[in-house]
Amino acid sequence: MSWTLLHKLTPRHLLMASVAVALVTITLKTLAWYVTDSVGLLSDAMESLVNLASAVFGLVMVTIAARPADDDHPYGHHKAEYFSSGFEGILIIAAALGIVWTAALRLVDPQPLAQVGWGLALSVASSALNGLMAWAMFGAARAHRSIALEADAKHLVTDVWTSAGVVVGIAMVQLTGWLWLDAVVAIGVALNILKEGVHLIWRSSQGLMDEAVEPEVLEAIHQTLAGFADARGDAHAIIRFDHLNTRKAGQRRFVDLHMHMPAAWSLGRAAAVRASVEQALMSAVPGLRATIQLLPTDVEAHFDDEKDLI
Template sequence: MSAAAYLKISVAVALATIALKTGAWWLTGSVGLLSDALESLVNLAGASFALLMVTLAATPPDDEHPYGHHKAEYFSSGFEGVLILVAALAIIWAAVQRLLAPQPLEQLGWGTALSLAATALNGSLAWAMLRKAHEHRSIALEGDARHLMTDVWTSIGVVAGVLVAGATGWLWLDPLLAIAVALNIAREGVSLIRRSADGLMDRALEPEVLAQIDQVLAGFAHRTIRFDHVVTRRAGQRRFVDLHMHMPAQWSLGRAAALRNSVELALMSAVPGLRATIQLLPSDVEAHAGDAEDAI
């Protein structure tokens, strides 16, 4: 199943959980359960936007975007991070109002049952989406899955707190728990925004991937062949590496090109989704990429 298919399921699940959690809040009057329902609205908006961005990222390169549209996924996770922060502020505002004017909780049995049913749906989907996100290296899918998983744990905490508040009569515990939920999801929102910014600013590949690249290059290195100026970056699911390959000046162009092709194939085989750009240089020539820019 594709990433887009999972996001379509996420939209449908978000609609179902909104209905269940809104029902739970309506039955109980709990501001904690209301905060949980508001977060599900964020799930719906985030999944819808992620679906749009994943679809855009999958479109082939064109004249205006010759490197493709892979970075569109970073907009998705950044957008979801902003939505999470907005939801957190709305939850805190509602919780403070209830803290100032406590209200009794009602029909906790049915209310918590509906909330737990929604939590089970979110948990199952989040687990499946995280596996798929790692398989496809999709930050949009991972962002949506991590938000769902955060929703699962906060929902469990809200239900537990509401039950304790109902059993003890500590009505202040309900809004206090809602504020804790808001702070927790705000932390997740900040994390998503930071990761999106890193991707848009061409962050280098992960250390373990860099180690794989170094291992491949070491297999081709020779006293007459060397590699330098290895630069990497990520763009959504796509990975890029640029480097210089030095070889004897007397080699024919055909021989040099054949070796470069072998290196490129080895790199792409070792690192799925990698696009390698290799500049051929004679052994006695040095190229210092970026020196002119740094001097400006």
């Protein structure tokens, strides 16, 4: 799949595809568990159920995030994607705990496996589907700056590693005859996806708390502003910027700053320069929204005064 095609596919389209893939993999992995009676394959199938629920919830949140700003949400609905990431993390943790419980019971009472060949073939086929879907979603997540797509892609990758671990575990059970190894592999899988769930919840919380933009985005902003600060029309026409703050909300990036310029400038000239700065910032960082307050060179804003902190 080419990068051009990934740019054309919207997050909503990819999440719809993820729902379809989840349904197929659930069917394959459930069949694999049914024919083998392996608790490791059961844990793999349970994680695919989480994939389905996460993809459906992500689809709903991405649809909400795409809504335009309105009177009740003047800054848009972009943060809805963070709810998708947090919800997916919670589901992953719940699935991990369920897997541990099921595996612990099987560890106490190991059971022989049946029709291992068919089970492994079905598991490998489902993993291939998940891997292909994750690859496409990672590319689109970068293109659209979508945390919902990134979360779903990471979960799919976790699912692929889960399946790989289960396949290796079942193969070792067949080679060694150690039936308890099936349950141990399932517990290892659960601990791995538990870590991923905690990470997704953390990412979601940081986004909801107005985390600053990425370092490379901040560097692009500073470089753009430096170009205007160094472009002096005359000895007295010095432009400088301060009180720069950034935040990100889903696919959007926001920057607020003060632009100081000579008090002798007319309002029209000052506004024209500000418009040029805004346009340059939005060209340097796609999806950026800039808010620039104009101030004379000899006027400072004091945000750190005690009265401003009350």
